[in-house]
Amino acid sequence: MTAPERDPSAALAADRDALPVRVRGLGVTHDGESTAAPASVTFDLAPGEVVLLLGPSGSGKSTLTLALNGLIPHAVPAALTGSVHVAGLDTSAATVAELSTHVAMVFQDPDAQLVTGTVLDEVAFGPENLRIPAADVLARAETALRRVGLWERRSENPDRLSGGGRQRLAIACALAMGSPLLVLDEPTANLDPAGIEDVYEALAGVVADGDRAILLVEHNLDAAVGFVDRVVVLDHDGCLSMDGTVDAVLRGRADELHDMGVWLPVSTLAALRLRRAGYTLDPLPLTPDELRSALEATDAPAPRSPAVTAGTRTAAEQRAAHDARAEASAPLISVRGLTVRRGRTEVLHGIDLDIAAGEFVAVVGTNGAGKTTLIQALAGVVPPPRGTVRVDGRDVGRTDARTLARRIGFVFQNPEHQFIAHTVFDEIAHGLRRQHLPETEVRERTITLLRRFGLETRADAHPFLLSGGQKRRLSVGTALVTGASVLVLDEPTFGQDRARADELLGLLDELNSEGTTVVVVTHDMQLVTDHAHRTIVLADGRVLAAAPTSEVFADDALIERAGLRLPPLRRALRGLTSHPFLSTVARIGDLPAEASA
Amino acid sequence: MSRITTAYLLTCAAIGVATGLLVIPATALSTALYVSAPPLSALTYAAWVIGYVLAMRLLERPGAALLTGLISGIVATPLSVTGPAIIVTNLMFAAVIELPFLVTLYRRWSAWLLYAGSIAGAVLYSAWTVLAADMTAFAAWVLVAYIAATLLSAAAGAWLGILIADRLKRAGVAKVARRRPAVVGRDA
């Protein structure tokens, strides 16, 4: 689907001689690395084109974007083979400053892109560096800020903007550079659902104007896929593996992409599964709207295979059985009248909650709703007032951190914060050594755990030198090694690509099925529906709802009030008239699986 | 593009901010101790050494200590009772750390140069305070203890700075801004 305001064929047919970017056989090896990522990439970008760059983690997408405006090799120590030409300039000969007028960048972390003290100064910063006269700087800044809807807030400190607002500011800053190509590297990775919408609204406006080419790296395709013209895909080795229109690549080769570990829009994943169950979905849908209309237009596989419904019923039954088990036993964690102050403000107001042993619970809410504060109180990371939180009958407010750590493992958002040793091995062994176990047993248990988490080959590496996914697994390992029966995780999929996220969630599901109680804070609603038995919805420091996940997401008014969004699959299937049985499905896992008939 | 990259400037700024945040409480502590136990106040001298030693050791680039000193001073200015004067103070402390490297034309990066700079700074500093703060009015043993404590603190600060820098290097930190042997070879 393309934005209706644009005619993509016009962009593709545009003057090929004025190519803003020509990449030929590009390979980049970072200093200290032995392999190149990307290894060999060749592609062109035409004026006004919107291109999505996909690839598994570590394939070199970010590195490629840095090479487009000369930051590699000029600012980042790396060796470059092949060539990148931007508007006829060879990037290894031209300066980054020169290239900045041709290629503007938006990075992942909005905080890392702020320099000055007001929104207006921030947008003016780039043009000022180019020595543009003050009056023109202001004109440019105004145009850019109006386009992202921030002009009214120009005199504020960027810190006061929401995450989505700051990322829109970063887009305005890029626009103000006046460059015909905009490169965005995961611009929404850090944001809550509303923030993501915010950013894509601003981007859609830029695309609608049609005067800039855009290269977008994004893991969360549900929001992005709407206005993309072309898709370029890198494979595991960093080589170009696909390059074509959205139809040709995302619809035509979805299976291949899926196998590669590249994440697809949730609607497409669901459609792939439905296809295997015998539904005819052609062309393959990419957005919730497309999935819904495709389903409305097609009949259920006839005759409806009994295996299909049976499969679903089993999943539902399993959950019902689980709920019954959860209610029968006394709560493992019980919270009564928990009020938490931070500084002078009251952040949580009289929370009452119960979490049973063996549950998988998700905590959701907008930024600032108090999710982190709540789970920190549960785990005693920040001691709660006495008598308000009990875990396994023990008052968390009166128990010291060391004793608690044996019962509750807490995984922080940034795993690096938790590392205290100099090797991966010692990191895991630390918890065991503190229990004064014999060294042979420490060794044995550490190695077993490392093997389970796929880290045994990195045992001697410095924890900081692991990849993002490995760091996350290590931090989960450190929380578990002491035998904690409760695992509390703060935004575990933050900054991770979807393949890594899946891997981690698989691990959590496995631990949960072995009896570990799991509490997760996240902004990813599809993750919540797919994995959590129960969901706790927080808003402004109060519990709006604590109920089985399916009930929570069936209540549109509740989701609305909490400032959240429905998971993509719910959006697609809700109100589906031709397949009433599908209209209640929320989890990808609950969709009909392989057709057996 | 100039040899002074933005990443180098900002890495020094990060170390400078840390130093600034260390120096502000150190100033308060040193003043408090100065009133109650002058020789002990000299032990805070390390706060003015660690950051600059760390910057030199980690980045191995000319000017790293000076730049760190400048930024730490600027950052500390709004929080410091002495206002912008702290910029000059921090720059002077940084300059003595930098001096031995300047003398050897930035060809050597060994640890003993860092110790030499720190100790030299401590000697100059104690001479200055003895004169400026009228410590000559103190009993002789107080003076001796004061100077000894300053020297001790300087050496400890240098040791700590080197230790932290080496740990950071092992963790692969500051790769962007650090001296690249290949580049230096090409420039030479």
Added chain:
Amino acid sequence: MTGRLTAAQGIRAPFDPYAGMAPSSPARFLYALNPLAKIAAPLPAIVLLVFVRDLATPIAFLVLSYAILLVGVRFSAGLAAMLAALPVGAIVIGVGFSLWTDPARVDQSVIVLQLGSWTLYGGALSVGLATGARIAAIVALTLIAGVSTTGPDLVRATVQQLRVPYRIGYTALAAFRFVPRFGHELDVIRQAHRVRGAHGGRGPFAAIARWFGYVVPLMAGAIRHAERVALAMDARAFGAYPDRTERHLVPFRARDAVFILLLWAVSAAIFTFCFPWGL
């Protein structure tokens, strides 16, 4: 995540290093002066005060700077507290200092206090109080620039008048943003280490080991953040030319020169009148 960080920053940083000074009546003249003028004007007095040994001179400068501050800046509770704390601090320093002076070298004609064999002489006390007053006077003089100048304006003035390379100036501006970030990161790291049970024990040595454990993750995070900011700045043509468009001018005007000369003249008058170096 970022939302929370910012919210925490807002709470953690009661002062906004970027905030402009709110407009005030023209009588509050210090805000309208160039930051460099406010630094240069008291500078000779500050330097000379270091070599002064009497009590009258520092007190004269203390009075002078109080007069300038009370007229020149908006009166606020913070300023009042600072002005009240200074003399108290001076007396505390003075008394503390006098305890350590060598009794043999001071005027012993007056005895203030006698405890057993230990005597506090009037001479020792006056040496101490002079030192305290001197430190207070120096602090008061620097407050003239301190309470009426914003960090960014100081940076701009150094770039525009002192010709400090603008890349260094803007590095400093970006660095102000690191300060609240550091505080927040440190909080989180402390919590995380506590959960891991790192260096639990009590006592000063355990505390030192604990704090040392925070340093590496803290610095690693800060430097990595700094590198990302640097890339973002480079991508926006930072350092493209030897100079850049300046939309905020911090001019050096006639009134700045007048302020400097006036304060120098008054300082000279005080030094001449008191002449603290008794020949």
